[in-house]
Each structure stands twice: as C-alpha cells, then as structure tokens.
Amino acid sequence: MNTDEGTDGERKNPQLEKRYPSVNCPYCWVENEIERAKNFNVVISQPPITKYSNDFPEVKTPFWRFWSAFKYPKGAREGSVKCKNEECGRDFYVGLFPYASGDSKNPKDLNYYLKLAKGETEIIKRKFLLEDILDRFCNLLHINYPIGCFLFILIPCILFWIFPVIAFGGLSKISHDYGFLSHFVLFVLMLIFLKHHCKVLKEALNYKKLPLLLSEQYKTSNLCREAEEAFKGWIFGHPFQRIAPPTLCGLFIAAVYLGWQIYYIINMANTFYETPYLGSYPFLYTSYMIAIISIPFWTLIWFIIGNIIWIFAATTAFIGLMTRYMPLKIDTLKEMGGIEIFGRMMLSSVYPMAAIGVGIPIMIIWSIGQEFYVLLICILLVLFFMFLIAFGFFYPLLPLHTNLKAAKEKERDKILSKLSLSRMIDEEEVNFKDDTHSHLLLFIYDKILSMREWPFKSDTLVKAGSSILVPFISLLINIVILFLKP
Numbered sequence: 001m002n003t004d005e006g007t008d009g010e011r012k013n014p015q016l017e018k019r020y021p022s023v024n025c026p027y028c029w030v031e032n033e034i035e036r037a038k039n040f041n042v043v044i045s046q047p048p049i050t051k052y053s054n055d056f057p058e059v060k061t062p063f064w065r066f067w068s069a070f071k072y073p074k075g076a077r078e079g080s081v082k083c084k085n086e087e088c089g090r091d092f093y094v095g096l097f098p099y100a101s102g103d104s105k106n107p108k109d110l111n112y113y114l115k116l117a118k119g120e121t122e123i124i125k126r127k128f129l130l131e132d133i134l135d136r137f138c139n140l141l142h143i144n145y146p147i148g149c150f151l152f153i154l155i156p157c158i159l160f161w162i163f164p165v166i167a168f169g170g171l172s173k174i175s176h177d178y179g180f181l182s183h184f185v186l187f188v189l190m191l192i193f194l195k196h197h198c199k200v201l202k203e204a205l206n207y208k209k210l211p212l213l214l215s216e217q218y219k220t221s222n223l224c225r226e227a228e229e230a231f232k233g234w235i236f237g238h239p240f241q242r243i244a245p246p247t248l249c250g251l252f253i254a255a256v257y258l259g260w261q262i263y264y265i266i267n268m269a270n271t272f273y274e275t276p277y278l279g280s281y282p283f284l285y286t287s288y289m290i291a292i293i294s295i296p297f298w299t300l301i302w303f304i305i306g307n308i309i310w311i312f313a314a315t316t317a318f319i320g321l322m323t324r325y326m327p328l329k330i331d332t333l334k335e336m337g338g339i340e341i342f343g344r345m346m347l348s349s350v351y352p353m354a355a356i357g358v359g360i361p362i363m364i365i366w367s368i369g370q371e372f373y374v375l376l377i378c379i380l381l382v383l384f385f386m387f388l389i390a391f392g393f394f395y396p397l398l399p400l401h402t403n404l405k406a407a408k409e410k411e412r413d414k415i416l417s418k419l420s421l422s423r424m425i426d427e428e429e430v431n432f433k434d435d436t437h438s439h440l441l442l443f444i445y446d447k448i449l450s451m452r453e454w455p456f457k458s459d460t461l462v463k464a465g466s467s468i469l470v471p472f473i474s475l476l477i478n479i480v481i482l483f484l485k486p
C-alpha cells in the first residue's frame with residue numbers, strides 16, 4: 001500500500017518486493033530501508049542541521065520555536081539514520097509523516113513541503129511583509145530599489161515629521177537637527193542593506209551551488225528542493241504562514257516603541273494640567289503635537305529595525321547550524337577552499353546591523369539625554385551591539401575555519417609523503433617522468449600552502465571589521481560634538 005517513497009529505480013523493478021519503505025541518503029544516494037517507516041505515508045531525507053535522536057521521537061513544536069510556524073500532525077516522527085553504505089556511513093535526517101501530501105490533516109505549510117518532496121508542486125516565491133511592500137512600491141513607481149528605499153523612507157518622513165514640525169513653527173529645528181539628518185541617511189541605508197542581504201541570501205541558499213558534500217543525484221532531486229525551501233522558510237517565513245517571523249519581530253519592536261511613546265505623550269499631557277491655559281508653553285505644546293503626529297513614521301522605522309534584527313539573527317543561527325552539521329566540500333587548490341560564499345553571506349548580513357549601531361549613540365545622546373548615566377548606558381549599549389555584530393559574523397565562520405585548517409593540513413601531509421617518496425626514486429635513477437611528477441607535486445604543495453584558512457579575503461575582513469567598529473566611531477564623534485557644543 002505504500003507508494004509514496006517511490007523513486008525511479010523502484011518503479012523500474014516492481015518485482016523487487018521490499019519489507020520496509022526506503023529513502024535515499026543525501027550524501028551517496030544509496031537507498032536505506034527505514035524500519036520505522038512502515039506505517040507512514042511520506043518519508044523524506046535531508047542533510048541535518050542539528051542532532052537528531054535515533055529513537056525517532058514524535059515531533060513536538062515548543063511554543064518558543066515560532067519560526068517553525070506549523071504544528072506537525074499527531075504521529076509525525078523525525079530522527080537520524082546511519083547510511084548503510086560503508087564508504088559513506090554518514091548520519092542523515094529522516095522525517096516520517098503519517099498523512100499523504102495534500103491531506104487536510106496536515107497543516108498547509110507541511111503539505112506544501114511534502115508536495116515539493118514528491119515533485120507535485122512548484123516552488124512558491126516567498127517574501128515577508130516588508131519586502132513585499134517595498135517591492136510593490138518600487139514596481140509601482142518603476143524605480144530601482146536604492147531609490148525605492150530612499151522614497152520609502154522620505155515620503156512618510158515628510159508627511160509625519162517634516163510637515164508637522166514646520167506647521168508648528170519648527171523649521172529651524174529641522175535645519176539644525178544634525179541628529180535627525182544623519183538618522184534619515186541611516187534609515188535609508190539600513191533598508192537598502194536589508195534588501196541587498198535578502199537578495200544575497202536567497203541566491204546563495206541553493207544546495208546545488210553551496211559547497212556541501214551532497215550527492216549529485218540528491219542535488220537534482222525533489223527531496224533537495226524540499227530541504228532547500230524548508231531551510232529558507234526558517235529565515236524568511238513559510239509561504240502559508242500568516243505572520244512570518246521577520247514581520248512578527250518587526251511588530252514586536254514597533255509595539256514596544258508605541259508603548260513607550262504613549263507613556264511619553266501621557267506624561268507630557270499631564271504637565272499641561274498644571275496650567276489652565278493649554279498651549280501656554282509653546283515649546284511643550286509643539287513637542288506634544290509632533291510626538292502624536294509623528295507616530296506613524298517612527299512606528300515604520302522601528303518595524304524595519306525589527307525585521308533587520310530577525311533576519312540578522314536567523315542568518316547567523318541557521319548558517320551557523322549549517323556549517324556545523326553539514327559536511328563541506330573543500331577544494332584545497334582554491335584560494336579560499338571554494339567556500340567563500342559563506343563569508344559573502346555573513347558580510348552582507350552585518351551591514352544593516354552596523355547602520356542601526358551607528359544610529360544608537362545619535363539617538364540616545366540627542367533625543368534622550370546628556371547626563372552622565374545616560375552616556376554610560378549608551379557606551380554599554382554600543383559595546384554590546386558591536387559584540388553582537390562580531391558574534392553574528394564569526395559564529396557561522398568559525399567551524400569553517402576549523403574545517404579549512406584541517407583539510408589543508410591533511411592535504412599538505414599527503415603531498416609531503418608523496419614528495420619524499422618520489423625523491424627516493426630520484427636518488428636511484430634520474431627519471432624525467434618522475435622529475436615532472438615531483439614538480440607538479442611541489443606546485444600543488446605551494447598552492448595548498450597559499451590557501452587561506454578563513455572563507456574570505458582580507459578586504460572582506462576589513463569591511464566586516466569596519467562594520468563592527470562604526471558604531472563605536474559614531475559614539476566617539478557624538479561625544480566629541482557634545483563637548484564641543486557651546
């Protein structure tokens with residue numbers, strides 16, 4: 001009755017009676033029978049991104065893993081299988097699902113992935129809310145996305161900040177507000193960087209192109225398409241999810257801001273009651289009205305910041321898991337072992353965070369206060385932010401460094417032993433063939449020695465290093481301006 005694990009190989013051999021359903025190993029494509037899969041309709045295999053138990057426990061989604069988005073149906077199991085192919089012998093992930101793909105007992109997102117695994121549906125191009133709105137905005141105006149990002153910030157800024165400020169007689173406030181001008185530039189930059197990073201990530205998260213040790217058959221299979229799409233789903237949200245994690249994070253941060261702003265406005269309003277003449281303090285009244293009218297603009301900004309924080313954290317976490325648990329294909333003859341794509345992904349993820357980091361001291365010093373303890377909190381916050389960016393950049397790259405180093409040493413030793421062997425032959429009889437052979441070995445040896453032990457060039461390191469440092473530089477500049485101010 002079980003037909004769901006069908007591969008072409010099986011259909012060609014109908015006589016081959018099998019006791020258990022089988023699934024292909026992602027690393028060597030050898031079929032592995034899964035004893036436990038007998039009562040399951042769909043069996044999928046994936047390269048794992050975490051440790052799974054051999055006992056195949058039932059899948060339960062704890063409430064805090066909201067990025068998983070869907071509850072698995074009762075009875076779904078997942079676990080780890082050791083490939084029976086002795087040359088391979090790797091552990092891989094197997095998911096066992098009780099209902100057929102498309103069964104209404106499965107949540108929509110799970111049905112989508114199961115259908116993908118069986119080649120029954122096409123890939124849905126997913127976008128989270130902010131990305132979708134920005135794309136529609138750019139398409140509507142027929143502009144490219146850097147200009148789109150600029151207008152996307154400028155229009156609400158004029159409507160909900162610049163107009164009201166001018167209307168309440170504060171034109172000189174805008175023209176002298178250096179903090180606001182720098183913030184405006186930073187807001188545009190962080191949106192451009194976010195959009196750019198999403199583009200880099202979506203292009204790079206392709207198991208066919210990533211330097212992973214997967215079998216060629218797996219890479220062209222539907223199982224691989226499913227694994228790839230599920231991986232993207234954790235970062236960008238699953239296609240049928242009502243509120244994707246980036247949006248959820250954006251809404252959460254926007255709600256925190258709203259709470260704070262409402263508290264601030266109520267506090268301000270309370271001071272009005274001290275005088276019977278509303279508006280008798282023109283400055284206070286102006287600030288009060290501007291604080292209310294500017295809410296949509298600042299909510300948008302905090303919403304964007306929330307999106308950025310999610311995408312940054314998710315990139316670090318999931319690429320970190322990928323580089324820790326998936327075996328890599330390292331080519332010691334290439335300059336960076338052929339795995340520089342990971343360095344590129346991580347670099348593009350730190351830029352939007354750096355833009356936020358630069359804004360922190362400007363916001364705290366010029367909008368909140370200039371007392372000593374505020375400065376102290378500001379310094380701590382900037383240091384914490386720098387640590388976050390550095391951690392986010394290096395966490396996924398550290399296991400790659402270890403792998404590159406090990407691969408380099410192994411290859412180097414192999415060549416060295418061959419070289420000493422060919423030298424021994426040379427000593428007995430001078431042989432032209434052996435001579436070229438040892439020259440070639442020497443050449444390869446040189447090439448391996450020159451391979452970098454990190455998946456990036458020094459210019460990437462400079463870019464990442466400056467991104468980590470710019471919040472601190474911004475802090476110094478703002479403190480200097482503060483003390484130079486008359």
Ligand SMILES: [Zn+2]
Nearest residue numbers: 025028083088
């Ligand atoms: Zn295998």
